[in-house]
Amino acid sequence: AELTAQMMDDLYDGLKEEIEEATHILLDRGWTPYDILTKALVAGMTIVGHDFRDGILFVPEVLLAANAMKGGMSILKPLLIETGAPRMGKMVIGTVKGDIHDIGKNLVAMMMEGAGFEIIDLGINNPVEKYLETAAAEGADIIGMSALLTTTMPYMKVVIDTMKEQGIRDDYIVLVGGAPLNEEFGRAIGADAYCRDAAVAVETAKDFIA
Ligand code: B1M
Numbered sequence: 001a002e003l004t005a006q007m008m009d010d011l012y013d014g015l016k017e018e019i020e021e022a023t024h025i026l027l028d029r030g031w032t033p034y035d036i037l038t039k040a041l042v043a044g045m046t047i048v049g050h051d052f053r054d055g056i057l058f059v060p061e062v063l064l065a066a067n068a069m070k071g072g073m074s075i076l077k078p079l080l081i082e083t084g085a086p087r088m089g090k091m092v093i094g095t096v097k098g099d100i101h102d103i104g105k106n107l108v109a110m111m112m113e114g115a116g117f118e119i120i121d122l123g124i125n126n127p128v129e130k131y132l133e134t135a136a137a138e139g140a141d142i143i144g145m146s147a148l149l150t151t152t153m154p155y156m157k158v159v160i161d162t163m164k165e166q167g168i169r170d171d172y173i174v175l176v177g178g179a180p181l182n183e184e185f186g187r188a189i190g191a192d193a194y195c196r197d198a199a200v201a202v203e204t205a206k207d208f209i210a
Contacts (some may be wrong), residue, residue, distance in 0.1 A: 004040045007072075011044035014064025016071040019118045023072040031071045034199075037107065041072050041085030045064040045103070049179075051178075061090040066103060073103075077110050085116030092135045093144035096100060096155040101148035104178060104198075108144065111198040117142075117205060144204055156188040164190070173208045177201060 003022055006089030010018040019041075026036050048065045051057040057065075091112055095105050102124050109119045120138055122130055135143050147153040156176050163169040169190075176186050177195040192208065195201035 004043070007040040008044035008047060010118075011068050012048055012057075013042065014068050016064075016068040017070045019072045020075060023075045027075075027079075033079045034111075036072070037076060039070050042107075043071055043105050056190060059120035061099060069103060070106075073106065073110070074099065080110045081113040085114070087118065088116040088206065089141035090118045090138060090206065091142040091144055092120045092121070092122060092140045093130060093146070094126040094131060095124040095146045095148075096159070097125055097127045098154050098155065099147050099149050099152035100124045101146070101178075104148065105144075108146070108173045108177065108195070108198045108201045111202050112144075112205060115202045115206065128155075128162045130168070131159055132162065132168070136168075140172065141209060142173045142175060144177070144201070147176075148180065150180045153178065153180055153185065154189075160190045173205070175201060175204060 007019060007022045010022065022040070023036055026040070046066065048062060048163055049055060052062050054197060080135070093105060093109055093112075095102055105124075109121050109200075109208065113119045120133060120134060120140065131145070134140070143159075145156050145159060147156060160174060163172070163174075174191045175193050175195055176189070176191045177197075181194055183194050193204045195204050
């Protein structure tokens with residue numbers, strides 16, 4: 001518990017090497033990758049988010065914190081994705097146009113991969129064409145969209161409406177997520193489901209594929 005508190009402080013201060021070191025220590029102590037992610041890294045980023053909102057932290061500091069978080073995530077990634085899980089299906093995932101937040105999306109991609117899904121990660125700032133062309137070319141089962149800004153989340157509806165116009169809406173399971181979204185928004189834009197976090201995304205995807 002002391003070490004996780006220290007990690008939250010180090011994340012806040014953007015200390016990447018310290019985060020990496022502590023991640024290794026917790027693994028050595030037998031922590032699961034998922035617990036390290038949620039109880040140390042995501043918990044720490046939540047505090048950063050509050051102080052960012054309140055004008056105590058600014059973009060440069062938050063970038064450093066994000067960079068430190070990614071350091072920890074890159075250690076956990078191989079552990080999360082190496083499973084004997086049977087192949088479940090294919091998902092194209094990306095952050096929507098105008099939005100460059102990618103930590104949550106990366107986490108979802110990692111956990112989905114660990115659960116046996118094949119992931120095509122489109123990265124950030126994706127226009128509708130990118131989602132739809134890739135999904136068609138790859139024969140994807142699921143399209144996943146992430147948005148962290150209230151100004152970019154409406155773009156998810158643009159993607160779904162375009163799918164309807166092209167008559168391909170029902171060819172894919174559409175899952176959406178990101179901090180400013182909620183269940184009601186997901187329903188309103190015509191997504192198949194809103195996923196609160198990465199674990200819910202995995203469970204939801206499994207339910208739809210089964
Ligand atoms: Co930004 N930012 N940011 N930011 N940033 C937020 C989102 C904000 C809430 C901060 C705040 O004010 N409290 C605020 C948005 C306010 C609003 O829209 N109402 C905000 C703002 C304003 C901005 C800028 C506009 C700031 C500026 O320039 N003035 C700017 C926008 C740039 C742009 O995108 N065009 C900006 C920039 C940045 C940084 C670059 C500095 C950095 C991003 C670095 C990066 O991602 N590589 C950053 C960060 C780090 C944040 C906060 C602090 C943390 C986000 C994060 O990584 N969380 C964030 C505060 C917050 O969210 N409370 C904030 C950890 C992550 C694990 O959680 O992403 O929620 P999350 O993902 C979760 C779930 O949401 C879900 O599962 C994940 C794992 O459990 N999920 C999905 C997410 N995507 C999913 C997709 C799915 C399923 C589930 O698909 C199926």
